[in-house]
Amino acid sequence: MTDLNYDKSLKLKQLLPAKAVKEIDHWITKYPAERKRPPIMPALKVVQEYNGNYLTEESMQAVAEYLDVPPVAVYEVASFYTMFHLNKMGKHVVSVCTNISCSLRGSDKVIKHLQDRLNIKLGETTKDGLFSLKEVECMAACGGAPMLEVDKVYHENLTEEKIDQILSDIAALDASSKEGK
Amino acid sequence: MCMVEVSSIPKAVPACATPVADGMVIQTSSQKAIDAQKAVMEFLLINHPLDCPVCDQGGECELQDLSVGYGNDVSRYVEGKRVVTDKNLGPLIATDMTRCIHCTRCVRFGQEVVGLREMGATGRGEHVEIGTYIEASMSSEVSANIIDLCPVGALTAKPSRYKARAWELRESPSIAAHDCLGSNVSVHHRRGEIIRVVPRENEAINEVWLSDRDRFSYQALNEGKRLLKPRVKRDGEWVECDWQTALNFVVSEMKRIIGASDGNNFGALVGNNSTLEESYLVQKVIRGLGCNNIDFRTRRRDYSADEMGNVRSGLNFPLADLSNMDATLLIAGDLRQEQPLAALRVRKSTGFGKAMAINPFDGEYNFRLSHEIQPEPHLLAQEVACLLAAVVSKVKDVAADVSDWLSDVSFNDTHLAMAQELIDADKSALLLGVYVQEHSQAEVINWLAEQISELTGSNWGYMTQGCNAAGNNLAGAVPYQADVGGRATTGKNAKQMLTEGLKGYLIHNCEPDVESIWNEQALENFKKAEFLVALTSYADGRMQDYATVMLPIAGNYEASGTFINIEGVWQTFAAVVNAPGETRPAWKVLRVLGNLFDLKGFEYESSRQIHDELKEKHELAGDKKIARKTPAALSAASKDDSLRDSLGLYLVDPMVRRASALQQTPKASTHPISISRVKT
Numbered sequence: 017m018t019d020l021n022y023d024k025s026l027k028l029k030q031l032l033p034a035k036a037v038k039e040i041d042h043w044i045t046k047y048p049a050e051r052k053r054p055p056i057m058p059a060l061k062v063v064q065e066y067n068g069n070y071l072t073e074e075s076m077q078a079v080a081e082y083l084d085v086p087p088v089a090v091y092e093v094a095s096f097y098t099m100f101h102l103n104k105m106g107k108h109v110v111s112v113c114t115n116i117s118c119s120l121r122g123s124d125k126v127i128k129h130l131q132d133r134l135n136i137k138l139g140e141t142t143k144d145g146l147f148s149l150k151e152v153e154c155m156a157a158c159g160g161a162p163m164l165e166v167d168k169v170y171h172e173n174l175t176e177e178k179i180d181q182i183l184s185d186i187a188a189l190d191a192s193s194k195e196g197k
Numbered sequence: 198m199c200m201v202e203v204s205s206i207p208k209a210v211p212a213c214a215t216p217v218a219d220g221m222v223i224q225t226s227s228q229k230a231i232d233a234q235k236a237v238m239e240f241l242l243i244n245h246p247l248d249c250p251v252c253d254q255g256g257e258c259e260l261q262d263l264s265v266g267y268g269n270d271v272s273r274y275v276e277g278k279r280v281v282t283d284k285n286l287g288p289l290i291a292t293d294m295t296r297c298i299h300c301t302r303c304v305r306f307g308q309e310v311v312g313l314r315e316m317g318a319t320g321r322g323e324h325v326e327i328g329t330y331i332e333a334s335m336s337s338e339v340s341a342n343i344i345d346l347c348p349v350g351a352l353t354a355k356p357s358r359y360k361a362r363a364w365e366l367r368e369s370p371s372i373a374a375h376d377c378l379g380s381n382v383s384v385h386h387r388r389g390e391i392i393r394v395v396p397r398e399n400e401a402i403n404e405v406w407l408s409d410r411d412r413f414s415y416q417a418l419n420e421g422k423r424l425l426k427p428r429v430k431r432d433g434e435w436v437e438c439d440w441q442t443a444l445n446f447v448v449s450e451m452k453r454i455i456g457a458s459d460g461n462n463f464g465a466l467v468g469n470n471s472t473l474e475e476s477y478l479v480q481k482v483i484r485g486l487g488c489n490n491i492d493f494r495t496r497r498r499d500y501s502a503d504e505m506g507n508v509r510s511g512l513n514f515p516l517a518d519l520s521n522m523d524a525t526l527l528i529a530g531d532l533r534q535e536q537p538l539a540a541l542r543v544r545k546s547t548g549f550g551k552a553m554a555i556n557p558f559d560g561e562y563n564f565r566l567s568h569e570i571q572p573e574p575h576l577l578a579q580e581v582a583c584l585l586a587a588v589v590s591k592v593k594d595v596a597a598d599v600s601d602w603l604s605d606v607s608f609n610d611t612h613l614a615m616a617q618e619l620i621d622a623d624k625s626a627l628l629l630g631v632y633v634q635e636h637s638q639a640e641v642i643n644w645l646a647e648q649i650s651e652l653t654g655s656n657w658g659y660m661t662q663g664c665n666a667a668g669n670n671l672a673g674a675v676p677y678q679a680d681v682g683g684r685a686t687t688g689k690n691a692k693q694m695l696t697e698g699l700k701g702y703l704i705h706n707c708e709p710d711v712e713s714i715w716n717e718q719a720l721e722n723f724k725k726a727e728f729l730v731a732l733t734s735y736a737d738g739r740m741q742d743y744a745t746v747m748l749p750i751a752g753n754y755e756a757s758g759t760f761i762n763i764e765g766v767w768q769t770f771a772a773v774v775n776a777p778g779e780t781r782p783a784w785k786v787l788r789v790l791g792n793l794f795d796l797k798g799f800e801y802e803s804s805r806q807i808h809d810e811l812k813e814k815h816e817l818a819g820d821k822k823i824a825r826k827t828p829a830a831l832s833a834a835s836k837d838d839s840l841r842d843s844l845g846l847y848l849v850d851p852m853v854r855r856a857s858a859l860q861q862t863p864k865a866s867t868h869p870i871s872i873s874r875v876k877t
Contacts, residue, residue, distance in 0.1 A: 073331055086313075086314035086315070086317075087330075087331070088314055088315065088316065088317035088319075088329060088330055089314065089317065091317060091319050091330035091331070092317045092318060092319050092330075095319040095320050095321070095330070096319070096320065096321045097321075098321075153321065153322065
């Protein structure tokens with residue numbers, strides 16, 4: 017039953033701070049008004065940022081209502097792109113590309129090293145909640161294969177030493193920011 | 198699979214996605230094209246399980262057919278195949294998602310045809326899965342069409358799953374009986390048992406689709422508690438007997454009651470889904486005995502136009518044109534619930550045209566409305582009057598009585614905008630939903646709609662309950678006219694029969710204690726009656742309490758007959774399977790009754806003869822056109838008298854109420870109903 021008075025924006029407004037909703041509104045203006053689906057991706061990005069780096073079914077439902085699209089259209093986008101996380105993730109998500117170029121250049125070794133070093137499997141999070149390991153599709157850095165992305169930074173031409181360096185840098189940065197507080 | 202070789206392009210290309218260009222030379226069966234087709238076939242089979250022997254689609258599978266034509270004998274792949282968990286889509290559709298080849302026809306059906314996207318392709322690459330993501334039953338009323346669309350065995354019909362192989366089935370054409378469109382169906386049956394019902398293509402009516410209600414109602418015939426032998430109630434106990442005994446008893450009781458009261462104390466009620474022939478014979482028997490109390494409109498409140506002879510019903514334009522309207526105005530029309538396939542057509546028209554609604558309830562729409570007014574049910578007529586006033590303000594040459602009638606009626610911008618759209622549209626239509634005919638001011642609303650359609654040059658359509666309202670009217674199963682509009686002494690209408698209480702009743706293929714607006718009074722009066730003969734296919738329900746005699750008649754698909762749909766198309770069908778036990782087609786029962794009463798003109802040997810007799814009379818008489826009189830000034834209807842006590846999608850007739858899978862769908866349980874559910 018359609019309730020004429022039902023406010024479709026309510027769920028999202030309850031879920032997010034006003035600032036975030038404003039951000040989504042800004043993205044909506046960037047697309048033709050009769051096209052409902054294009055803003056799904058930026059909207060999910062904003063929601064994920066304010067929602068502890070992952071998307072819940074509830075938040076996806078809220079986005080669908082806010083943008084007036086079928087919920088399944090939102091699930092499709094969220095489950096397609098690897099940058100959207102459907103489960104609670106660690107503080108730093110290490111995304112390793114395993115597509116053709118990286119694969120040829122030894123991404124399997126990168127993954128094995130990361131798994132050994134962090135003592136977790138693909139798709140898992142370390143016990144201290146610091147790192148999550150994720151296998152992702154091509155991130156358009158084939159020239160520097162094998163590559164990984166963590167905290168929005170690309171790291172290319174990976175070797176075992178380089179990976180160790182990246183992880184310890186992040187850990188050190190975390191420690192110093194804690195002290196800074 | 199549609200890879201072709203094009204002269205100017207070095208690689209084979211998919212024909213379905215390549216635009217035609219000047220000078221193209223296309224080879225469909227060159228070596229290159231065939232190699233490409235075979236390569237695609239090989240890809241399709243990489244993850245598809247080779248479980249055809251245990252797959253319900255085996256023998257009618259598009260992928261199986263293609264792989265016979267283009268597949269290799271032996272697979273070159275040794276890698277493990279992908280496994281996908283099955284989704285629960287509800288009681289109608291069974292899933293085996295491992296078999297899915299991601300053609301996305303089911304997704305596109307929801308998006309493009311229904312306008313309610315419930316299925317989607319989630320995940321990426323090898324992890325793509327078709328489903329609803331969050332487990333939910335499909336809520337669309339036409340959902341089961343994706344079973345036909347699915348080229349493989351991923352989506353199959355749950356009620357008929359593993360019942361039969363495609364090659365064991367025989368196919369017979371028939372007509373669906375649960376809405377006024379009269380969708381064409383093919384009934385698949387084996388050794389006298391109906392296994393399933395699928396749509397039969399008819400572009401003018403149902404295109405290639407079928408509503409879930411028409412598709413799964415057959416279950417009632419197989420699983421419902423059928424009445425197999427005539428029964429007579431003796432000292433409060435049901436006693437099974439032979440036809441002769443039962444019919445003799447009926448004849449003596451009917452003679453007694455009708456004779457004692459000059460026909461005033463007996464009444465006949467006919468179901469909405471009775472065939473033309475059955476309704477005709479019921480009225481022939483009743484009128485032959487000197488009784489004019491016969492009606493099928495147990496959900497009507499306003500009988501004020503009866504005295505004019507014929508009540509307008511049906512469409513004045515081809516049903517298929519509903520897809521091409523530039524503007525469609527729904528007046529109390531809940532198409533998705535009442536005529537699901539008409540809703541698909543209106544949706545199609547909204548691709549370029551506009552749809553508007555004056556609906557006194559929270560409608561569920563699968564298309565966008567450009568304007569919507571939601572009046573209280575008892576103020577529906579007022580709202581339509583406002584629209585007429587808005588129309589009158591914009592056109593010339595308005596009849597004086599119309600403008601006089603409207604002198605006190607005001608209107609607002611929404612009414613004006615609606616009026617403008619109807620006037621501007623090249624092709625437009627007013628659709629009056631089933632609820633209008635149930636409204637206590639039905640005839641005023643009909644008159645108003647008539648004026649609007651005339652002044653705006655719009656077509657009109659009066660939707661009706663059940664599949665044969667037009668046929669019942671024509672057959673004379675109404676108190677105001679005999680067959681084909683012939684004169685008859687006016688008898689009692691359904692409301693009078695059900696609320697006043699009569700000594701004797703004949704009810705044919707209906708349960709007024711459930712379906713009628715006066716269901717509670719009907720039940721009370723039926724119980725009080727001295728005699729009630731029920732012609733019914735089912736042995737359960739409250740009928741057991743109130744009937745005196747129960748005569749087993751054949752259900753849909755078990756007897757021949759004719760339905761006249763909303764467009765006025767006569768659709769005759771033959772029996773598909775034999776009726777079980779001592780059940781007989783109703784027209785035969787009524788013919789024998791006519792003979793036992795010594796009435797003239799009951800020498801029919803087939804239902805076809807009855808049909809021909811009526812058809813001939815109808816061609817001679819033609820359709821009566823009756824001008825509606827300007828109604829009295831408008832006053833508000835009483836609130837109680839115009840409640841929308843909707844029957845609900847899956848409660849419309851005895852057969853649907855006993856179809857078990859439909860009763861388990863979310864639509865059956867959540868739709869607002871004011872009547873108590875039938876025990877099954």
